[in-house]
Amino acid sequence: MLKCREVTALASDWLDGDLTTAQKLKVRLHLMMCRHCRNLVDGLATTERIIRDRLDAELPIPAELQQRTTEAIEARLRTDQSGRN
Protein backbone atom coordinates (compact mmCIF):
# COMPACT_ATOMS: atom_id res chain seq x y z
CA MET A 1 0.00 0.00 0.00
CA LEU A 2 1.42 3.39 -1.00
CA LYS A 3 1.88 6.05 1.65
CA CYS A 4 0.18 9.44 1.30
CA ARG A 5 3.53 11.09 0.72
CA GLU A 6 4.25 8.69 -2.17
CA VAL A 7 0.84 9.29 -3.70
CA THR A 8 1.47 13.04 -3.52
CA ALA A 9 4.81 12.58 -5.27
CA LEU A 10 3.08 10.58 -8.03
CA ALA A 11 0.01 12.82 -8.30
CA SER A 12 1.34 15.04 -11.09
CA ASP A 13 2.31 12.02 -13.24
CA TRP A 14 -1.05 10.45 -12.37
CA LEU A 15 -2.88 13.48 -13.76
CA ASP A 16 -0.70 13.42 -16.89
CA GLY A 17 -1.37 9.69 -17.38
CA ASP A 18 2.39 9.06 -17.17
CA LEU A 19 2.41 6.12 -14.73
CA THR A 20 2.92 2.43 -15.42
CA THR A 21 -0.14 0.19 -15.19
CA ALA A 22 1.08 -1.21 -11.86
CA GLN A 23 1.60 2.28 -10.40
CA LYS A 24 -1.80 3.41 -11.66
CA LEU A 25 -3.45 0.51 -9.89
CA LYS A 26 -1.69 1.31 -6.62
CA VAL A 27 -2.61 5.00 -6.81
CA ARG A 28 -6.23 4.20 -7.68
CA LEU A 29 -6.48 1.82 -4.75
CA HIS A 30 -5.05 4.41 -2.36
CA LEU A 31 -7.37 7.15 -3.65
CA MET A 32 -10.40 4.91 -3.12
CA MET A 33 -9.55 4.71 0.53
CA CYS A 34 -7.94 8.08 1.33
CA ARG A 35 -9.96 11.27 1.21
CA HIS A 36 -6.94 13.49 2.00
CA CYS A 37 -5.13 12.30 -1.09
CA ARG A 38 -8.31 12.64 -3.20
CA ASN A 39 -8.44 16.27 -2.05
CA LEU A 40 -4.78 16.71 -2.99
CA VAL A 41 -5.35 15.30 -6.49
CA ASP A 42 -8.43 17.53 -6.95
CA GLY A 43 -6.44 20.57 -5.85
CA LEU A 44 -3.57 19.74 -8.16
CA ALA A 45 -5.97 19.26 -11.09
CA THR A 46 -7.54 22.66 -10.33
CA THR A 47 -4.05 24.17 -10.14
CA GLU A 48 -3.21 22.84 -13.59
CA ARG A 49 -6.43 24.23 -15.00
CA ILE A 50 -5.66 27.63 -13.50
CA ILE A 51 -2.07 27.56 -14.81
CA ARG A 52 -3.24 26.75 -18.35
CA ASP A 53 -6.07 29.28 -18.33
CA ARG A 54 -4.55 32.17 -16.46
CA LEU A 55 -0.79 32.33 -16.97
CA ASP A 56 0.07 34.33 -20.07
CA ALA A 57 1.07 32.10 -22.96
CA GLU A 58 1.38 35.31 -24.99
CA LEU A 59 2.67 38.75 -24.08
CA PRO A 60 1.75 42.04 -25.79
CA ILE A 61 4.27 43.03 -28.44
CA PRO A 62 5.59 46.61 -28.14
CA ALA A 63 5.07 48.55 -31.40
CA GLU A 64 8.78 49.35 -31.49
CA LEU A 65 9.69 45.65 -31.38
CA GLN A 66 7.24 44.82 -34.15
CA GLN A 67 8.70 47.63 -36.25
CA ARG A 68 12.35 46.62 -35.88
CA THR A 69 11.51 42.93 -36.32
CA THR A 70 9.74 43.66 -39.61
CA GLU A 71 12.71 45.75 -40.77
CA ALA A 72 15.20 43.03 -39.81
CA ILE A 73 13.17 40.40 -41.68
CA GLU A 74 12.95 42.59 -44.77
CA ALA A 75 16.70 43.19 -44.72
CA ARG A 76 17.23 39.42 -44.48
CA LEU A 77 14.78 38.74 -47.32
CA ARG A 78 16.66 41.22 -49.53
CA THR A 79 20.07 39.65 -48.95
CA ASP A 80 18.46 36.25 -49.47
CA GLN A 81 17.13 37.45 -52.82
CA SER A 82 20.49 38.84 -53.99
CA GLY A 83 22.19 35.63 -52.85
CA ARG A 84 19.91 33.61 -55.07
CA ASN A 85 20.28 35.73 -58.16
Add this chain to the structure above:
Amino acid sequence: MEQAATDEQQLVDRLRQRDSRAYHEAVQQFSGAMLATARSMLDPATAEDVVQESWVAVVDAIDGFEGRSALKTWLCTITANRARNRLRKSKRETLTDFQAPLDPNLEKRFNEGGGWIQPTRPWGSESADELLSNEALKDCLDKHFEALPETQRAVLMMREMQQMEADDVCRILGLSSANLRVSLHRARQKLFTMIEGFRETGEC
Protein backbone atom coordinates in the same frame (compact mmCIF):
# COMPACT_ATOMS: atom_id res chain seq x y z
CA MET B 1 -9.73 22.93 -36.73
CA GLU B 2 -9.25 21.75 -40.30
CA GLN B 3 -9.76 25.25 -41.66
CA ALA B 4 -7.11 26.49 -39.22
CA ALA B 5 -4.70 23.80 -40.44
CA THR B 6 -5.27 24.83 -44.06
CA ASP B 7 -4.76 28.50 -43.23
CA GLU B 8 -1.54 27.61 -41.44
CA GLN B 9 -0.30 25.56 -44.41
CA GLN B 10 -1.01 28.49 -46.73
CA LEU B 11 0.87 30.82 -44.42
CA VAL B 12 3.85 28.44 -44.30
CA ASP B 13 3.86 28.20 -48.10
CA ARG B 14 3.94 31.98 -48.37
CA LEU B 15 6.73 32.21 -45.78
CA ARG B 16 8.72 29.73 -47.87
CA GLN B 17 8.20 31.91 -50.91
CA ARG B 18 9.81 34.79 -48.97
CA ASP B 19 6.57 36.79 -49.09
CA SER B 20 7.22 39.82 -46.86
CA ARG B 21 3.50 40.36 -46.21
CA ALA B 22 3.26 36.80 -44.91
CA TYR B 23 6.11 37.56 -42.49
CA HIS B 24 4.32 40.71 -41.36
CA GLU B 25 1.17 38.69 -40.58
CA ALA B 26 3.13 35.94 -38.86
CA VAL B 27 5.02 38.45 -36.70
CA GLN B 28 1.70 39.89 -35.53
CA GLN B 29 0.20 36.47 -34.92
CA PHE B 30 3.02 34.62 -33.19
CA SER B 31 5.46 37.08 -31.59
CA GLY B 32 3.40 37.22 -28.39
CA ALA B 33 3.95 33.52 -27.70
CA MET B 34 7.62 33.81 -28.67
CA LEU B 35 8.10 36.75 -26.30
CA ALA B 36 6.43 34.85 -23.44
CA THR B 37 8.79 31.93 -24.11
CA ALA B 38 11.89 34.13 -24.14
CA ARG B 39 10.74 36.05 -21.05
CA SER B 40 10.53 32.83 -19.05
CA MET B 41 14.34 32.74 -19.27
CA LEU B 42 15.52 36.32 -19.85
CA ASP B 43 15.04 39.94 -18.77
CA PRO B 44 12.56 42.00 -20.88
CA ALA B 45 15.09 43.80 -23.11
CA THR B 46 17.13 40.68 -23.92
CA ALA B 47 13.94 38.69 -24.50
CA GLU B 48 12.79 41.24 -27.09
CA ASP B 49 16.16 41.06 -28.86
CA VAL B 50 15.87 37.29 -28.95
CA VAL B 51 12.42 37.49 -30.57
CA GLN B 52 13.78 39.76 -33.29
CA GLU B 53 16.82 37.51 -33.90
CA SER B 54 14.61 34.44 -33.97
CA TRP B 55 12.48 35.86 -36.76
CA VAL B 56 15.56 36.54 -38.87
CA ALA B 57 16.63 32.93 -38.22
CA VAL B 58 13.17 31.75 -39.30
CA VAL B 59 13.72 33.22 -42.79
CA ASP B 60 16.60 30.75 -43.20
CA ALA B 61 15.00 27.86 -41.33
CA ILE B 62 11.45 27.83 -42.69
CA ASP B 63 12.33 25.37 -45.48
CA GLY B 64 13.17 22.87 -42.74
CA PHE B 65 9.78 23.18 -41.04
CA GLU B 66 8.16 19.78 -41.44
CA GLY B 67 4.76 20.53 -39.97
CA ARG B 68 5.06 17.84 -37.31
CA SER B 69 4.13 20.43 -34.69
CA ALA B 70 2.04 23.59 -35.01
CA LEU B 71 3.90 26.54 -36.51
CA LYS B 72 3.58 28.44 -33.22
CA THR B 73 5.22 25.59 -31.28
CA TRP B 74 8.04 25.39 -33.82
CA LEU B 75 8.63 29.16 -33.56
CA CYS B 76 8.68 28.92 -29.76
CA THR B 77 11.24 26.10 -29.98
CA ILE B 78 13.54 28.27 -32.11
CA THR B 79 13.07 31.16 -29.68
CA ALA B 80 13.74 28.97 -26.62
CA ASN B 81 16.96 27.67 -28.20
CA ARG B 82 18.25 31.17 -28.76
CA ALA B 83 17.12 32.35 -25.34
CA ARG B 84 19.02 29.48 -23.75
CA ASN B 85 22.17 30.42 -25.65
CA ARG B 86 21.91 33.95 -24.30
CA LEU B 87 21.56 32.49 -20.84
CA ARG B 88 24.78 30.51 -21.28
CA LYS B 89 26.61 33.56 -22.51
CA SER B 90 25.56 35.60 -19.50
CA LYS B 91 26.61 32.67 -17.28
CA ARG B 92 23.30 32.42 -15.49
CA GLU B 93 23.45 28.66 -15.45
CA THR B 94 21.64 27.32 -12.41
CA LEU B 95 21.64 23.84 -11.01
CA THR B 96 18.72 23.01 -8.80
CA ASP B 97 18.40 20.00 -6.57
CA PHE B 98 16.42 17.68 -8.80
CA GLN B 99 16.42 14.68 -6.53
CA ALA B 100 13.54 15.46 -4.20
CA PRO B 101 10.15 14.75 -5.75
CA LEU B 102 8.31 17.10 -3.38
CA ASP B 103 8.53 20.83 -2.93
CA PRO B 104 9.80 21.61 0.62
CA ASN B 105 6.52 23.32 1.54
CA LEU B 106 4.61 20.19 0.68
CA GLU B 107 7.22 17.84 2.14
CA LYS B 108 6.86 19.31 5.61
CA ARG B 109 3.14 18.47 5.66
CA PHE B 110 3.93 14.75 6.09
CA ASN B 111 5.12 12.87 9.16
CA GLU B 112 8.08 10.51 9.14
CA GLY B 113 5.85 7.57 8.29
CA GLY B 114 4.67 9.37 5.11
CA GLY B 115 1.19 10.21 6.42
CA TRP B 116 -0.48 13.61 6.26
CA ILE B 117 0.02 15.98 9.22
CA GLN B 118 -1.58 18.90 7.46
CA PRO B 119 -3.84 17.67 4.64
CA THR B 120 -5.41 19.99 2.07
CA ARG B 121 -9.09 20.83 2.51
CA PRO B 122 -11.65 19.72 -0.14
CA TRP B 123 -11.42 21.61 -3.45
CA GLY B 124 -14.99 21.91 -4.79
CA SER B 125 -15.51 22.39 -8.53
CA GLU B 126 -17.51 25.61 -7.94
CA SER B 127 -14.53 27.08 -6.12
CA ALA B 128 -12.37 26.30 -9.18
CA ASP B 129 -14.69 28.38 -11.38
CA GLU B 130 -14.58 31.22 -8.88
CA LEU B 131 -10.79 31.07 -8.72
CA LEU B 132 -10.49 31.08 -12.51
CA SER B 133 -12.20 34.46 -12.76
CA ASN B 134 -10.53 36.03 -9.74
CA GLU B 135 -8.31 38.96 -10.80
CA ALA B 136 -6.37 39.15 -7.54
CA LEU B 137 -5.46 35.48 -7.98
CA LYS B 138 -4.20 36.23 -11.49
CA ASP B 139 -1.83 38.90 -10.11
CA CYS B 140 -0.68 36.54 -7.38
CA LEU B 141 -0.13 33.74 -9.89
CA ASP B 142 1.99 36.03 -12.10
CA LYS B 143 4.09 37.05 -9.10
CA HIS B 144 4.71 33.45 -8.04
CA PHE B 145 5.45 32.37 -11.61
CA GLU B 146 8.14 35.08 -11.81
CA ALA B 147 9.56 33.87 -8.51
CA LEU B 148 9.90 30.21 -9.56
CA PRO B 149 13.44 28.87 -9.93
CA GLU B 150 14.67 29.51 -13.49
CA THR B 151 14.47 25.91 -14.69
CA GLN B 152 10.98 25.34 -13.28
CA ARG B 153 9.70 28.54 -14.87
CA ALA B 154 11.18 27.67 -18.27
CA VAL B 155 9.86 24.09 -18.13
CA LEU B 156 6.36 25.24 -17.17
CA MET B 157 6.29 27.78 -20.00
CA MET B 158 7.62 25.40 -22.66
CA ARG B 159 5.76 22.22 -21.72
CA GLU B 160 2.51 23.45 -20.20
CA MET B 161 1.96 26.75 -21.97
CA GLN B 162 3.55 26.26 -25.42
CA GLN B 163 3.12 22.47 -25.64
CA MET B 164 6.67 21.95 -26.85
CA GLU B 165 7.90 18.36 -27.23
CA ALA B 166 9.52 16.94 -24.07
CA ASP B 167 12.61 15.92 -26.10
CA ASP B 168 13.08 19.47 -27.36
CA VAL B 169 12.72 20.94 -23.88
CA CYS B 170 15.25 18.45 -22.48
CA ARG B 171 17.75 19.24 -25.22
CA ILE B 172 17.38 23.01 -24.88
CA LEU B 173 17.67 23.05 -21.09
CA GLY B 174 20.18 20.19 -20.85
CA LEU B 175 17.88 18.09 -18.64
CA SER B 176 17.25 14.35 -18.49
CA SER B 177 13.62 13.42 -19.02
CA ALA B 178 13.36 12.44 -15.34
CA ASN B 179 14.64 15.87 -14.29
CA LEU B 180 12.26 17.55 -16.70
CA ARG B 181 9.32 15.81 -15.05
CA VAL B 182 10.51 16.58 -11.53
CA SER B 183 10.95 20.26 -12.47
CA LEU B 184 7.44 20.37 -13.89
CA HIS B 185 5.96 18.64 -10.85
CA ARG B 186 7.73 20.90 -8.42
CA ALA B 187 6.57 24.01 -10.29
CA ARG B 188 2.97 22.76 -10.14
CA GLN B 189 3.35 21.90 -6.44
CA LYS B 190 4.62 25.42 -5.67
CA LEU B 191 1.68 27.00 -7.47
CA PHE B 192 -0.69 24.51 -5.80
CA THR B 193 0.51 25.66 -2.37
CA MET B 194 0.14 29.29 -3.43
CA ILE B 195 -3.40 28.83 -4.77
CA GLU B 196 -4.40 26.81 -1.73
CA GLY B 197 -3.20 29.64 0.54
CA PHE B 198 -4.99 32.24 -1.57
CA ARG B 199 -8.18 30.21 -1.47
CA GLU B 200 -8.13 30.02 2.30
CA THR B 201 -7.03 33.55 3.16
CA GLY B 202 -8.01 35.59 0.08
CA GLU B 203 -4.49 37.02 0.18
CA CYS B 204 -1.42 36.49 -1.92
